[in-house]
Structures are given as C-alpha cells and as structure tokens.
Amino acid sequence: MHVLVMGAGVVGITSAWYLRKAGYDVTVVDRQSKAGLETSFANGGQISVSHAEPWANPSAPLKVLKWLSQPEAPLLFKPRLDPAQWRWAISFLSQCTASKAAYNIRQMVNLGTYSRSCLQALRDETGIQYDQLSKGILHFYTSHSEFEAALEPSRLMRELGCDRQVVDANQAVELEPALAPFKHRIAGATYTSEDESGDARKFTQALAAQAEAAGVEFRYSTDILGFDHTRDRILGVHTLKDGLHETLRADSYVLSLGSFSAILARQLGLTLNIYPAKGYSITVPVKNEDAAYEVSLTDDEYKLVYSRLGDRLRIAGTAELNGYSRDLNPARCRAIVRRCAELMPDAGYWDDASYWTGLRPATPSNVPYIGRSHYGNLFLNTGHGTLGWTHSCGSGSALAEIVQGRRPEVDFAFTGLA
Known part of the structure; x- marks a missing residue:
C-alpha cells in the first residue's frame, strides 16, 4: 500500500517515518528543496x-x-x-x-x-x-x-x-x-x-535522511496545486516541478502542510479552521x-x-x-x-x-487536526500551532495507527473517528 504525505516539516516527516515503519510505501512531497525549511526551521526548540x-x-x-x-x-x-x-x-x-x-x-x-x-x-x-x-x-x-x-x-x-x-x-x-x-x-x-529541548530543523532533516535510507521517496521542489478526486475519494495530487505538471497517485494521502493545509483543503470542500x-x-x-x-x-x-x-x-x-x-x-x-x-x-x-x-x-483551540477526513483515503495531521515540535512524534505515530485502521492508545479527540 502506497501513502503520499504532503509536507516535509517535522509533522510530515514523522508521519512518513512511522508509516514506513508500519510497512507502507511512502512518498513525501514538498515545495522546498529539503525537509524542515519552513515552520520547523528556527522555532523555539x-x-x-x-x-x-x-x-x-x-x-x-x-x-x-x-x-x-x-x-x-x-x-x-x-x-x-x-x-x-x-x-x-x-x-x-x-x-x-x-x-x-x-x-x-x-x-x-x-x-x-x-x-x-x-x-x-x-x-x-x-x-x-x-x-x-x-x-x-x-x-x-x-x-x-x-x-x-x-x-x-x-x-x-x-x-x-x-x-x-x-x-x-x-x-x-x-x-x-x-x-x-x-x-x-x-x-x-x-x-x-x-x-x-532541541533543534527541530536538525531533527527533521536527520530523520528525513534516515527515512530516505529506509525507502521513503522524497519529491522536493515540487508545488502541490490541487487534487483529482471523486465525491468521497482522492485519486491523485496535481503537482508542478520545473515547469512540468504531473499527477501523483497513491492509495492514501496525508495532509501535513501546516498553515497552507486550510487553503488546499478548500478545493475539496473541507473547512479546516487553521x-x-x-x-x-x-x-x-x-x-x-x-x-x-x-x-x-x-x-x-x-x-x-x-x-x-x-x-x-x-x-x-x-x-x-x-x-x-x-x-x-x-x-x-x-x-x-x-x-x-x-x-x-x-x-x-x-x-x-x-x-x-x-x-x-x-487552530482557535490550539488542538490540532489528526485523523481521517470525510474522504475515505485522505488523512489529516495539521494545525499544531506552536506545539508542532512537541507533538510531532506522537502525531505521526498516532496517524500511522489510524491509517492502519486502529485507534491510537492516547486519549485524544481524533478527527473522523467514532
């Protein structure tokens, strides 16, 4: 099973790491040239x-x-x-x-x-x-x-x-x-x-290197433009790199684009209050x-x-x-x-x-979105506010459990779970 993770910040990279550990083929897509160059770059630590x-x-x-x-x-x-x-x-x-x-x-x-x-x-x-x-x-x-x-x-x-x-x-x-x-x-x-405490950028880039060595594919310098989708499923992600358009397809998708998650989600009729x-x-x-x-x-x-x-x-x-x-x-x-x-x-x-x-x-409550959207194969791991570095490993681990159809062990209000 193939999972495409949108976003190579600390939350996207930990998501990719735990998904790969769970046995999935994983691709990470990000507009930057390497991991951890946006909100994870120089945060409070x-x-x-x-x-x-x-x-x-x-x-x-x-x-x-x-x-x-x-x-x-x-x-x-x-x-x-x-x-x-x-x-x-x-x-x-x-x-x-x-x-x-x-x-x-x-x-x-x-x-x-x-x-x-x-x-x-x-x-x-x-x-x-x-x-x-x-x-x-x-x-x-x-x-x-x-x-x-x-x-x-x-x-x-x-x-x-x-x-x-x-x-x-x-x-x-x-x-x-x-x-x-x-x-x-x-x-x-x-x-x-x-x-x-610790340097979130160093952690993110070091974990990305270990994830790549473990088989995760990275598509850097790649803009995410939108989706190919039906009423209830994502069929692909439209991307642009070096002037070339490509639709990347997977079995499941994870949205971890930080503040830009809400903008992209609107194309799907999803309102994320981020x-x-x-x-x-x-x-x-x-x-x-x-x-x-x-x-x-x-x-x-x-x-x-x-x-x-x-x-x-x-x-x-x-x-x-x-x-x-x-x-x-x-x-x-x-x-x-x-x-x-x-x-x-x-x-x-x-x-x-x-x-x-x-x-x-x-988010207004400071509580992030982690879980399943109403699209059956689109998962959310975003909206962590000032605590992305603090919550990244737990969010990634829990997200991998949810993708596998299991409820994580932590008592948390996950999105889209009964």
Whole structure:
C-alpha cells in the first residue's frame, strides 16, 4: 500500500517515518528543496508538554483587546478583509471559557505526554542527534498576576500526569543559575523536569535522511496545486516541478502542510479552521558560558521561550495574526532582543542576532487536526500551532495507527473517528 504525505516539516516527516515503519510505501512531497525549511526551521526548540494552556482562555479577550494598539504585543491581531481570519477569531472567542480551556488542556497534555515518550523511543532506536537537552523547562514570571493565573492550569496539568511543579524564586535560580541577575524580579515559577529541548530543523532533516535510507521517496521542489478526486475519494495530487505538471497517485494521502493545509483543503470542500500565527525567533552565539542558560525557559509574561542549542541561544515567541506574510516587523524583533538583553545581558551576543519568522498553523483551540477526513483515503495531521515540535512524534505515530485502521492508545479527540 502506497501513502503520499504532503509536507516535509517535522509533522510530515514523522508521519512518513512511522508509516514506513508500519510497512507502507511512502512518498513525501514538498515545495522546498529539503525537509524542515519552513515552520520547523528556527522555532523555539522546546519539547514542552507543560506549555499546554491554550491561548483561548478566560483572560484572553481583555488581553487581546488591550494589545490591539501595541505593536510589540505578545499576541497581535491585525484585522484584515479576510473571512478566514474573522471565522478563526470568532471561534477563538467561543473557546475562551473555563470549561473549554480545561478540555483543551487535557487534549494537549495527553498528546504531549504521549509524543514526548515517542520521541524518546525514536531517539533510542535511531541514535539521532539534534542538540537535544533533557534538563526540563522552567516557566518564570515577573508579574504576580500572571503567576497567580498560572497556578490553576498547572494544578490541572499535574492531575493529567504532567509534573509541572510550582517553585519560588530561590528554587528557580537553583535550577537555572542564569536567572540569578534578576532573581529579585521573579514572582514565581513552575518547573517540569521531564520536558526537553532541541533543534527541530536538525531533527527533521536527520530523520528525513534516515527515512530516505529506509525507502521513503522524497519529491522536493515540487508545488502541490490541487487534487483529482471523486465525491468521497482522492485519486491523485496535481503537482508542478520545473515547469512540468504531473499527477501523483497513491492509495492514501496525508495532509501535513501546516498553515497552507486550510487553503488546499478548500478545493475539496473541507473547512479546516487553521490560520497562520506568525512567530518570531532570534538565534545568537553564546557569549559567556557561566551566564548562559541550559535549562529551557519560558517567559510567560512576554510569551517567549528560550532554548540552548549547543553554542547557540534560541529565543522565540509572540504571535501575529496578519495573513500569510513572513515579513519581519522590526519593532517585534527589537522587543525580543531588548527583553533578552535586559534579563541576561552577558548570556549571548544580542547585537549579532539572526532573525526569522515562521507561520505556525494555529487552530482557535490550539488542538490540532489528526485523523481521517470525510474522504475515505485522505488523512489529516495539521494545525499544531506552536506545539508542532512537541507533538510531532506522537502525531505521526498516532496517524500511522489510524491509517492502519486502529485507534491510537492516547486519549485524544481524533478527527473522523467514532
């Protein structure tokens, strides 16, 4: 049986890997020249089960309203004449209740815990290296109100099996001495020892190389234009490469095109409520080993994540809902550098930052689409938002189970399963 995977980001590549392990012939199609060159290229680097509180929560509407006039806001909504953006926004507001936020936390913790275990097993099996560190994730708060607001979600996560422990400023500095210069400003923190970090691009490209060695075929530099289909089945995928049109045919198809999944799905009459949330990252060389962090950090007030990738520091975050443009906003770039230099001035060469933006495929609930569409041979693995790297291995493993006609072992609201 032949499966065609659309998309060579971390979610598409893990899907291809697990499908190949299950015995399928697999072809991966992507418009880029190699794997991991879009949203997986320079993300925050965290494997963060503890980052499971959705953007849509009871406090979000007032925050978003306040941030509308702030160009450096952590979540920036820029209204456009785009029905997809407004449909997403209205659905987002409908998710901002306590009961829905709790439900969505459950989905993401369950998938995240399962996915982290899958990643660890894959790493043991393959020996894959990607600047990984298994030193946990420390969420720190410089706002007392933000810290207080984090206590109930943290309690719920602990009930669900994510051991996110509440710690004080002294304990935070013991866990990560790089926080010492601003210990007096830390209102509180939480620490999840089992979380990890690593370079998603390195992982994606290394796994793609192992998948290719195992027999997966890659069609790079190939645009996906649309589908040949009947009312209930996909018959082929129309592609364009080097000016030549070709229809690629398989028995089953997997849609893993991130933010672009929704655009392609519309051709099939499928409405996927996915909208691009443009995220920013900076990467800088380590300046002072003693001042640089190794535990991965989350600055919840500014919605920034910090990961150590060998001799580099990666800081990423913010979300800009403003269409599909990947243009850099200088004000948002400066805001990230300013915050990093303020907190840890000697950790990195902040003036030498490399900037990047990526379009994270966000759903209003932050819960991705994983499962079967109403086309019998079209499967979905998309819409992972900021947690694509965290959820990739679990999503790929679960998707392979679903393609085989089995229900995955993880308790998650899969699409199209009874």
